[in-house]
Amino acid sequence: MISLDKLATGSSAKVISVEGGTNLKDRLHNLGVKEGMVVKKITGSSWRGPVVVTMGRTQVALGVGMASKVMVEPVEKSIDHSR
């Protein structure tokens, strides 16, 4: 299990938990970054910009600090038709 910011770019992972206050948890939850969701990391912190992840039809950009609070478990992603 690693934090989202450390996940390799281009790989997919399942969200295990979101550390941090309720407000952060709720906001991420609302956008779709929630426990059980499989996200694919599109851009990494290699350029120190925000982390962009895709979940189904939704794409979200979040700051590196926030990404470091999202704990994920890498998975083998099947073919994604929607994006």
Place this chain on the structure above:
Amino acid sequence: MKTLLIGNPNVGKSVIFSRLTGVKVIASNYPGTTVEFKKGFMRFFNIKAEIIDVPGTYSLKATSKAEEVAVKIVEDADLIINVIDATNLERNLYLTLELIRKVNKPIIVVLNMWDETKHLGIEIDVVKLQELLGIPVVATCGLTGEGISQLVYNINEAKQSPLKYSKEPLWNEIGDIVETTQKLYHRHHTFLDVLQDLSIKPPFSFIIGLGVISASFFIMRSIGEGLINYIFDPFFQNIYNPLILQLSEFLRQGSFFHTVFIGNLVEGAVDYSQSFGLLTTGLYVPLVMVLPYVFSFYFILSLLEDWGYLPRLAVLADRLFHRLGLHGYAIIPMILGLGCNVPGALAVRLFEEKREKFIAATLMAIAVPCMAQTAMIIGVLGRFGSQYVFVVFFVLFCILQILGNVMNKFVKGQSPEILIEIPPYRIPHLRSIFKKLWMRISWFLKEAIPLVLVGILFINVLYFFKVIDFFANIFAPIVTNLWGLPKEVIGALIVGFLRKDVAVGMLRPLSLSLKQLIVGATILSIYFPCAATFVVLMKELGIKDMAKSVLIMISTTVVAGFILNMILSLLGV
């Protein structure tokens, strides 16, 4: 009857709202907050319903001020129209299920962007969805209008769902509903998909970003100059001018009415940018020099907005804005400020934290010149060569960076990180672009022209009563010694409190050198916002922060003017 349009951001609520409502639409603030919502009226059958467009919200569990307001408005509603993005069923249904569970009011669901589901290989069984939710579902395409009449016809069918929902975690229910009602078909990646991916991934994202920005400037300049040179200016010179000359003869040069309406003749003829009469400069500045650029700017902005590029630009700009104590989304108030500082100041509401609001508002007011100003800067500096216009912008950009870095170090508080949804690319519909354009231009004409006229009248009165001379003498030491400008520039600074375009225009008759024009144009941009912006900023920041902001503005102006003057002198400009 109070009807609500509620749904996630980016689902096309606004388009549905404009299709349902008539001409009478009011935008207002929810009492006690800075959150805006729109209210309009709709007639169906014999009922006149009030329709409220609620700020986009992801859930009833409010995580921001906008969402809190949405929740409060829901409590007052009689009927709820839940607008959903059909291409993102899973995420959107969360709010729907919350509404069904927690709100005891009749609901009808609108599956918007229905046309896109076909392009994306998504098939949704609407009847089944209706069954599973227990409330009516109507498929629509806001942009083309398909399904809207069906929506209106079925509004009375809105009801409270008779189905019982267990206390199970919501997401499982949603997953089940989506699986039963939605089928995905494989489709090949389109060009738009590829572009979407590239717009986010470095290094392509930067190339695309630069490309978009350069193209925007180029198109904006071409349309602006084109309109001025081929339509507006010829009209003024060939059709309007003869009429004015006749009026000039009639009113006799030097008389009171002549001075008020026509202004001073320059070498026996009317100089539309210098004469300063209500019917001459008063109309020429806003209609010929500024309006073409306002049109072209907002045309480009509407294209970028509707296409969906702005959030991606925010991602690109994020790192840059971190150094200023902000995050990427701050690019929105800055871009809006380029059109007019008033919407730029209003956009500062996007920020929840006081620190972000303060930094963003101050930086925008100081370093971002509005289109009225920019158009005039182009008009005044253009004859020396358009590269000098870029020099002014470059100087403003440097001030933005330096001041932002300083503020980041010294302003107390926390600035949160970026957290935004990036919507898919959508092909902009020209009709909605022109509708937006029309709204923005009529707003400009209604607001700007009266203020320009007042500004001109005001400055003429001040000159007449020697008030300008009085202030010019007081501030002469700063103006002449530090900035290298003639003390008459004070007149421009005073008018600049009211309108920036008239102020820049006042630099013309002063016969300034290139160096002085650059310094003058820069100073007029940064020293103080125009009256309209000042009022909005006061409301957004509160008196204490506004005072701090003004202090920063004034000190930055004095220092920056001096340094710029020195550097330009050293460079031999």
